[in-house]
Amino acid sequence: MPQEMSTRKAYGRALVELGEKNPDIVVLDADLSMSTMTHMFAQRFPHRFFDCGIAEQNMIGIAAGLAASGKIPFASTFAVFVPGRCFDQLRLSVAQSQLNVKIVATHGGITSGEDGFSHHAIEDLALICALPGFYVLVPTDAIETTQMVRTAAVTPAPFYIRLSRPSTPVIFDENYHFVLGKAVTLRQGNDAAIIAIGIMVSRALEAAKHLAQEGIECRVVSMPTIKPLDEEAILQSAKETGAIVTAEEHLKHGGLGSRVAQVVAQHYAIPMDFVAIEDTYARSGKAEELLQRYGLTAPAIEQAVKSAISRKQVHHS
Amino acid sequence: MTEMPLHEGGLAIGCRGQASVDSEAGEVFPNADCKSSCSLEEIARTLRRHIVTMIAAAGSGHPGGSLSAVEIVTVLFFRLMRHRSYDPNWKQRDHFILSKGHAAPLLYAALAESGYFPTKELITLRKIDSRLQGHTDRAMVPGVESTAGSLGQGLSFAIGVALACKLDSLDSRIYTLLGDGECDEGQIWEAAMAAPHYHLDNLTAIVDRNNQQIDGWTRDVMNTEPLGEKWHSFGWHVIEVDGHDIGQLLSAFEEAKQIKDKSSVIIAHTIKGKGVSFMENNLKFHGTAPTQEQLEIALRELA
Ligand SMILES: Cc1ncc(C[n+]2csc(CCOP(=O)(O)OP(=O)(O)O)c2C)c(N)n1
Numbered sequence: 001m002p003q004e005m006s007t008r009k010a011y012g013r014a015l016v017e018l019g020e021k022n023p024d025i026v027v028l029d030a031d032l033s034m035s036t037m038t039h040m041f042a043q044r045f046p047h048r049f050f051d052c053g054i055a056e057q058n059m060i061g062i063a064a065g066l067a068a069s070g071k072i073p074f075a076s077t078f079a080v081f082v083p084g085r086c087f088d089q090l091r092l093s094v095a096q097s098q099l100n101v102k103i104v105a106t107h108g109g110i111t112s113g114e115d116g117f118s119h120h121a122i123e124d125l126a127l128i129c130a131l132p133g134f135y136v137l138v139p140t141d142a143i144e145t146t147q148m149v150r151t152a153a154v155t156p157a158p159f160y161i162r163l164s165r166p167s168t169p170v171i172f173d174e175n176y177h178f179v180l181g182k183a184v185t186l187r188q189g190n191d192a193a194i195i196a197i198g199i200m201v202s203r204a205l206e207a208a209k210h211l212a213q214e215g216i217e218c219r220v221v222s223m224p225t226i227k228p229l230d231e232e233a234i235l236q237s238a239k240e241t242g243a244i245v246t247a248e249e250h251l252k253h254g255g256l257g258s259r260v261a262q263v264v265a266q267h268y269a270i271p272m273d274f275v276a277i278e279d280t281y282a283r284s285g286k287a288e289e290l291l292q293r294y295g296l297t298a299p300a301i302e303q304a305v306k307s308a309i310s311r312k313q314v315h316h317s
Numbered sequence: 318m319t320e321m322p323l324h325e326g327g328l329a330i331g332c333r334g335q336a337s338v339d340s341e342a343g344e345v346f347p348n349a350d351c352k353s354s355c356s357l358e359e360i361a362r363t364l365r366r367h368i369v370t371m372i373a374a375a376g377s378g379h380p381g382g383s384l385s386a387v388e389i390v391t392v393l394f395f396r397l398m399r400h401r402s403y404d405p406n407w408k409q410r411d412h413f414i415l416s417k418g419h420a421a422p423l424l425y426a427a428l429a430e431s432g433y434f435p436t437k438e439l440i441t442l443r444k445i446d447s448r449l450q451g452h453t454d455r456a457m458v459p460g461v462e463s464t465a466g467s468l469g470q471g472l473s474f475a476i477g478v479a480l481a482c483k484l485d486s487l488d489s490r491i492y493t494l495l496g497d498g499e500c501d502e503g504q505i506w507e508a509a510m511a512a513p514h515y516h517l518d519n520l521t522a523i524v525d526r527n528n529q530q531i532d533g534w535t536r537d538v539m540n541t542e543p544l545g546e547k548w549h550s551f552g553w554h555v556i557e558v559d560g561h562d563i564g565q566l567l568s569a570f571e572e573a574k575q576i577k578d579k580s581s582v583i584i585a586h587t588i589k590g591k592g593v594s595f596m597e598n599n600l601k602f603h604g605t606a607p608t609q610e611q612l613e614i615a616l617r618e619l620a
Contacts, residue, residue, distance in 0.1 A: 031498060031532045031539075039532075051532055053501035053539025054468050085467065114377045114443040116451035118418060118466025285445030293445065 010142035012037025064093035079105035079121030109249030126254025136227035147178035183233035189217035193237035200247035207301035252276040271311035273304035367426035375443035402432035416471020417496035418452035469502025498530025513552030527589035560585025
């Protein structure tokens, strides 16, 4: 495995592997197969690949019909178009129909960069998490992506897997084992816990390393399944560290942070902080420039950790 | 038969023309600050040079679908449309609504050459503090009427503008530019049904029929043929032209203007990447910037 690889590339490869094993795997795309990497499957299994053209709503409807007939459809496009453009199709034809449709959306977040806000997916997690019955996954790296795609294929339920455009560090090794619904503790510490997803996981690890140099020991937890959440891991972190910071490439409202806060609030009155995009749309720019501009960096996480820790209640005996 | 439609601004660079009356179209084209007369063909070439230069400077962007629609945008902005660069929100203006938002570089080039903002700003395309976003943002750039980038939405927006003009008894004309791949979107056909229903004869849609989208040739990805018949059966007056032939485009727009009680669509047959040999009909240049070396070749071809 190379040191860096995009999650979408891992997805393209995983689809081909699944296609070899299971003739019921079918793949749909909406005129973006070169970018979503479904073209690899299309090349290998042209008869099980359906390019729907630039018609995302139609694609979701077709995927639902295929699923109702026993096929296992993987439908892909950019994360701005599914769920955004197809919300009602996802709601009625997939969620309420309880159908085995797998949405794998690429170019999540703002790292699609220069294309500008029409192409930045920053509300997708809020939208898709609103739909009962969906599993919502955000992989940390290419290795985890492959395993998620395999898991989705054998778990009869609607899935949304959010991938990103750029190459990202490979964090796990081949022995890693993804478990649906389970968080992964990547670093131990009891001063605060950072719960992160996607590209923010490696930034959280970087922040934790810096903070350790200042004597602040952070737990770093990745939350690859953001729905349903691993409540046990969250509550354990809350109890043992007393301060939680979340980090995500998404709007501050409606994503990981909101969801984790809801779990924490029911059990513990502890300070939290949220590293995410404020209530605004981003501009065109290079991916890394945008991450800086909108505060999705290791230093931003460090600051959030310090802020949360400073708000811990002092215990009086 | 001189009509009101005036472009009031002035070519910022490239070619400069004095106020000239084009006898064929019968319309005044005043370029007060222009020194010598300049043809629409020359303007088209200037826009093409801007497009490849700005996309190369950005390092990303969509040359193919910008280059294919150059003549369409040229005749609209520099001959037919009534607009004022110094007063972008002029109530009596004609409207241009870009639906295929990835052709933003083309619109920016036309706006800059019309005097809406300095042409030297063009090379800031897609840079972090630029107004010139990768896809158009109506709130940021004077003269940009539509925020675009998610395909399929511009025709509906244009219908809204056309309805408002009717309500306000304005004789403005509304133009919207669509991609042929974009015509895959269901919303296009919802809108296609609505425009003739509202008798919007002030609305002209142009389909940039370059026969390509991203995954391949339109006929292979999602066949839209017979495209003209589809629009016709939805109640539109359909005109098919060579979209690189300025004369044909001028008479098509003139014909559209004469049609009463229904909307017109011009299916402009074009070549994706037109004007740069190695970009023509080359899928790769849908969304890839030219390298510095390729830019130099392109500029030589467009000299
Ligand atoms: C709703 C939506 N889906 C997908 C895309 C991604 N996309 C950008 S351009 C393009 C192809 C457009 O083809 P066409 O309309 O024919 O434009 P042209 O060939 O003239 O560039 C696609 C699929 C998008 N911008 N919007």
